[in-house]
Amino acid sequence: MLLDDGQISARLGSRAAVAAMRQAIADSERGILAAPARVTSDLGEGRLVFTTGARAGEWFGYRSYDTFGAEPGAQVVVVHDWHTGLARAIAVGHELGRRRTGAIGGVAVDVLARPDAAQLAVIGTGHQAWAQLWAISCVRALAGVRVWSRDAGHRESFARRAEAELGLQAGPAGSAQDAVHAADIVVLATSSPVPVLDPAWLADGCHVTSLGPKQQGRAEFGAALAARADVLVTDSLAQAHAYQPPFVLDGTPHLDRLISLGSVIEGTAPGRTGPGQVTLFCSVGLAGTEVHLLAALTGQEMD
Numbered sequence: 001m002l003l004d005d006g007q008i009s010a011r012l013g014s015r016a017a018v019a020a021m022r023q024a025i026a027d028s029e030r031g032i033l034a035a036p037a038r039v040t041s042d043l044g045e046g047r048l049v050f051t052t053g054a055r056a057g058e059w060f061g062y063r064s065y066d067t068f069g070a071e072p073g074a075q076v077v078v079v080h081d082w083h084t085g086l087a088r089a090i091a092v093g094h095e096l097g098r099r100r101t102g103a104i105g106g107v108a109v110d111v112l113a114r115p116d117a118a119q120l121a122v123i124g125t126g127h128q129a130w131a132q133l134w135a136i137s138c139v140r141a142l143a144g145v146r147v148w149s150r151d152a153g154h155r156e157s158f159a160r161r162a163e164a165e166l167g168l169q170a171g172p173a174g175s176a177q178d179a180v181h182a183a184d185i186v187v188l189a190t191s192s193p194v195p196v197l198d199p200a201w202l203a204d205g206c207h208v209t210s211l212g213p214k215q216q217g218r219a220e221f222g223a224a225l226a227a228r229a230d231v232l233v234t235d236s237l238a239q240a241h242a243y244q245p246p247f248v249l250d251g252t253p254h255l256d257r258l259i260s261l262g263s264v265i266e267g268t269a270p271g272r273t274g275p276g277q278v279t280l281f282c283s284v285g286l287a288g289t290e291v292h293l294l295a296a297l298t299g300q301e302m303d
Contacts, residue, residue, distance in 0.1 A: 001298050005093035012096070012297055014138040017103035018110070022265065024292040025107060025235060027055070029262025034060075035288035037242035053288015058082050061291035063097065077290045079298070089298040091290075094127070100293045101283065102131025104235055104261075105209050108281040109185055110139040111264050112233060112271050113207035117184035118143040123176055123196055124189035125149040125158040128211050132187045137166050140185070145170035148179040149190075177201050187211070193218040199228035204276045211283045219248040221280075226254035229280035231271055235261050236286040243284075258282070 003011075027033035034054040041048045046068035054060035061079040077091040109117070120142050122129050133145065145168050147155045155172040162170035173179035180186055180201045190196055190212045202208065208229070212220035226232055226249055234240050237260050240247045249255045261281070263269035272279055 001089040003089065003091045003096075003294075003298075005095040008091060008093070008095040008099065008297075012099055012293075014099075014103070014106065014135050016296075017099050017293065018106040018135055018138060020293050020296040021100065021103040021289060022107045022110075024289045025104070025262045025286060026265045027292075028236075028286060028288070029260060029266050029268075032056070033288050033292065035236065035238075035286055037236070037238045038285070038287055051285065051287040051290065053291045054082075055292070055295070056082070059088070059291070059295050061294070063290040065097075077294050079291050079295045089294050091294050096294060096297075097290055098127050098131040099134070100290050101128060101211065101285070102133075102135040103293070104286065104289065105132045105187070105211070105281070105283060106135030106139050107265075108209055108233065108235070108261055108283070109136050109207060111261065112231065112279040112281060113140065113185050114205055114272070114275055117207065119183050120145045120185045120187070121173070121179040121183035122147050122158070122187045122189065123149070123179060124187070124212070125151070125154040126189060126191075129158070129187060129189035130161070132189060132209065132211065133162060133166065133168075136185065136187070137168060142168055144168075146173040146179040146183065147171070148173045148176045185209075188220050190220050192220045194220075195222045195225070196220050197225070199225045202228060202278060204278065207272075207279045207281070209281045209283060214248045214282055214284070215243050215245045216248055216250060217245055221248070223249065223252045223254060225280060226252065226257075228278055230277035231279040232258045232282070233261050233264060233271065233279065234258055234282040234284055235289075236284050239284040239287065240282065247284075
């Protein structure tokens with residue numbers, strides 16, 4: 001089965017994607033899903049990057065993408081049957097990866113944000129920002145969405161799309177601070193190499209998800225945000241420790257506070273324990289989740 005972006009968009013809804021990613025994250029924590037840190041192959045002018053995964057007895061596979069800078073380029077996700085080794089499904093394009101990342105963010109919000117969280121701030125208006133909104137809107141009853149990015153036209157069109165496609169009350173904010181003010185959930189989805197918000201802007205009880213750069217010397221948030229957070233969570237501890245240049249929290253006392261989202265789901269580590277706590281989710285990309293999602297979408301997932 002060969003799927004392109006249009007077919008992925010038509011077949012993969014937000015609730016199904018979030019449910020699949022919750023299972024994948026829990027399975028990784030339990031050792032059922034093998035999800036090692038990504039690996040790269042240096043090809044001179046660019047790199048070929050692989051994330052791999054396997055569910056023993058069922059399937060194995062990989063995602064590949066490059067850093068050659070072609071736009072839009074294309075990612076490839078392949079799932080193989082465990083017993084025969086035959087390729088059962090291939091997805092070409094970007095939509096599976098975007099929806100996978102969005103769905104992981106949806107799981108993080110469902111697990112870490114207050115149950116009554118209703119006001120969302122989105123900093124950034126690209127594909128990743130949209131995927132987060134798409135997924136979050138199925139795990140929380142959002143009463144309002146405020147959008148900020150550097151381009152006024154982009155934030156206005158993003159807000160209109162949120163209203164038209166998701167039925168949300170959304171509007172552009174005058175600044176990042178205005179967007180974040182009194183928000184219950186904040187999504188950072190930028191390409192900024194420097195922090196995009198002041199942690200003092202955050203309301204008590206807020207949940208923050210970061211999707212953008214998070215390496216030393218290039219990160220959309222800094223140690224100050226980690227210090228503001230009562231709970232620090234990531235989808236992959238292995239990937240957080242494998243960054244080169246190192247993860248933004250390396251060398252700070254906050255790195256030892258970082259726990260896996262799977263451990264919170266499985267109940268082996270506490271997540272939010274009070275309504276006034278600030279939670280921070282660092283999305284780094286749990287390997288194997290794209291393959292898991294393709295397997296689920298094409299009927300290869302048995303559970």
